[in-house]
Amino acid sequence: MESNDADHIRHNDADFIRHNLAVVAPRAADVTSHFYALLFLRRPELRDLFPPAMDVQRDRLLHALIRIVGDLDDAPALHGYLGQLGRDHRKFDVIAEHYDLVGECLVAALARYSGETWNDAVQAAWTRAYGAAAGIMIGAADEDARTNPPHWAAEIVSHHKAADDIAVVTVRPDVPFPYRAGQYTFLETPWWPRVWRAYSIANAPNPQGLLTFHVRSVPAGWVSNALVHKAKPGDRIKLGAAMGEMVVDHLAPNPVLCVAGGTGLAPLKAMVEELAYYGTDRFVDLFYGASAHSGLYGLEDLLRLSQKVSWLRVRPALDDLTLAGISGGISEVVGEYGPRFDCDAYLSGPPAMVLDSARVLRRLGLNRSQIHHDPVVGAYAAEAEVETPTPVAAEAPG
Ligand SMILES: NC(=O)C1=CN([C@@H]2O[C@H](COP(=O)(O)OP(=O)(O)OC[C@H]3O[C@@H](n4cnc5c(N)ncnc54)[C@H](O)[C@@H]3O)[C@@H](O)[C@H]2O)C=CC1
Numbered sequence: 001m002e003s004n005d006a007d008h009i010r011h012n013d014a015d016f017i018r019h020n021l022a023v024v025a026p027r028a029a030d031v032t033s034h035f036y037a038l039l040f041l042r043r044p045e046l047r048d049l050f051p052p053a054m055d056v057q058r059d060r061l062l063h064a065l066i067r068i069v070g071d072l073d074d075a076p077a078l079h080g081y082l083g084q085l086g087r088d089h090r091k092f093d094v095i096a097e098h099y100d101l102v103g104e105c106l107v108a109a110l111a112r113y114s115g116e117t118w119n120d121a122v123q124a125a126w127t128r129a130y131g132a133a134a135g136i137m138i139g140a141a142d143e144d145a146r147t148n149p150p151h152w153a154a155e156i157v158s159h160h161k162a163a164d165d166i167a168v169v170t171v172r173p174d175v176p177f178p179y180r181a182g183q184y185t186f187l188e189t190p191w192w193p194r195v196w197r198a199y200s201i202a203n204a205p206n207p208q209g210l211l212t213f214h215v216r217s218v219p220a221g222w223v224s225n226a227l228v229h230k231a232k233p234g235d236r237i238k239l240g241a242a243m244g245e246m247v248v249d250h251l252a253p254n255p256v257l258c259v260a261g262g263t264g265l266a267p268l269k270a271m272v273e274e275l276a277y278y279g280t281d282r283f284v285d286l287f288y289g290a291s292a293h294s295g296l297y298g299l300e301d302l303l304r305l306s307q308k309v310s311w312l313r314v315r316p317a318l319d320d321l322t323l324a325g326i327s328g329g330i331s332e333v334v335g336e337y338g339p340r341f342d343c344d345a346y347l348s349g350p351p352a353m354v355l356d357s358a359r360v361l362r363r364l365g366l367n368r369s370q371i372h373h374d375p376v377v378g379a380y381a382a383e384a385e386v387e388t389p390t391p392v393a394a395e396a397p398g
Contacts, residue, residue, distance in 0.1 A: 014072040016125035020114060021069050027113045032058040035109035043101060049092050051194040079136060084243055086137030090150035091240040099134040152177050152239040159231055163294035167228040170212045171237060179242030181274035182267045186240035189226050197223040202266035204274035214266040246346060246372050250278040257339040258286040259357045261330055261349020262295040268348050269298060280311060289317040289330025331356040341365050347373040
């Protein structure tokens with residue numbers, strides 16, 4: 001496949017691609033299955049780069065395509081996303097020479113499910129666009145390789161159960177792992193090679209270089225079950241590069257609203273820690289909801305911190321119980337106790353909670369630019385290892 005160094009996708013090509021993706025959308029699962037079948041037929045050895053079960057992988061490809069097509073008219077966003085994707089693919093041992101074959105298989109799979117709407121113009125548009133996208137991914141991966149390893153090996157240094165199904169796992173990477181509070185990363189465990197799952201880092205960067213993760217085991221969740229029930233100090237895992245744009249500016253003057261649901265607390269806890277570290281003047285109102293009491297496993301630490309500093313207020317809520325005068329689902333609670341109109345809001349928890357809270361905040365008058373959360377599939381696919389959410393306006397890292 002022809003490779004194109006252009007760092008943008010032509011306007012006309014974008015129209016052809018959008019139209020074609022709408023045509024194949026009802027058969028999207030077949031397109032991705034066919035794509036991988038072609039890829040492994042042509043280069044069987046590439047099968048070893050992927051996990052034994054391909055369902056999550058197929059969804060990730062689809063989400064990535066949807067995200068790319070959604071950003072076709074926004075060159076900086078597209079560039080940023082593709083760069084991140086290129087860097088992230090280093091952890092799968094993907095190298096530049098794989099990209100041409102991937103492009104050929106993708107175009108062949110699209111052609112097969114496009115029926116009579118497929119023609120030379122559509123093929124040329126996909127080929128050029130893929131060449132440009134691959135060029136950006138390869139460039140970002142090469143650049144990253146100058147300073148970073150493809151992944152970070154790390155040792156588990158502590159493991160404790162915060163509840164029957166929740167573990168707080170702390171690891172020490174062998175070499176420094178650069179990240180910002182609020183970001184997430186993908187983890188690979190020794191029990192499930194090639195199966196990477198996203199978790200947010202639950203602490204701010206610290207001089208010891210330790211990273212903590214909050215993991216809830218979900219039914220049939222391979223990685224989460226291994227991390228909660230099998231992992232112990234001394235075990236070794238791998239981490240992909242840090243990703244995500246949900247970071248907080250500790251110098252801004254306006255208040256911060258955090259809405260956490262269950263283990264979605266992790267990135268918000270890291271952000272609060274970072275604000276504490278820099279001695280912020282920002283007022284932080286943290287709503288923390290869970291469906292069951294065990295989901296409030298992080299409450300004690302937060303309350304302790306809120307007693308020490310004047311800028312943090314923590315308001316827990318349980319779905320069916322009144323706690324400190326508050327009860328109900330966390331998005332309703334936020335709606336009722338209302339944020340300040342000039343705040344920056346950070347949301348993290350189950351996808352439905354994030355979307356619901358965002359809707360509530362919009363209704364209360366916050367702009368889109370004031371509301372921050374990870375991509376609605378991306379980080380949350382973390383624990384949704386089996387039921388992958390429907391790809392609405394979504395991306396999945398990897
Ligand atoms: N472990 C991690 O690093 C991270 C985890 N997450 C995600 O956070 C979620 C945590 O789940 P659990 O601990 O089981 O939380 P949970 O089931 O205890 O729910 C937490 C809160 O979300 C609200 N909620 C749940 N479903 C809702 C819905 N359909 N509409 C509106 N609100 C809803 C509940 O009212 C509750 O207040 C998982 O989806 C996980 O993938 C997100 C970011 C990081």
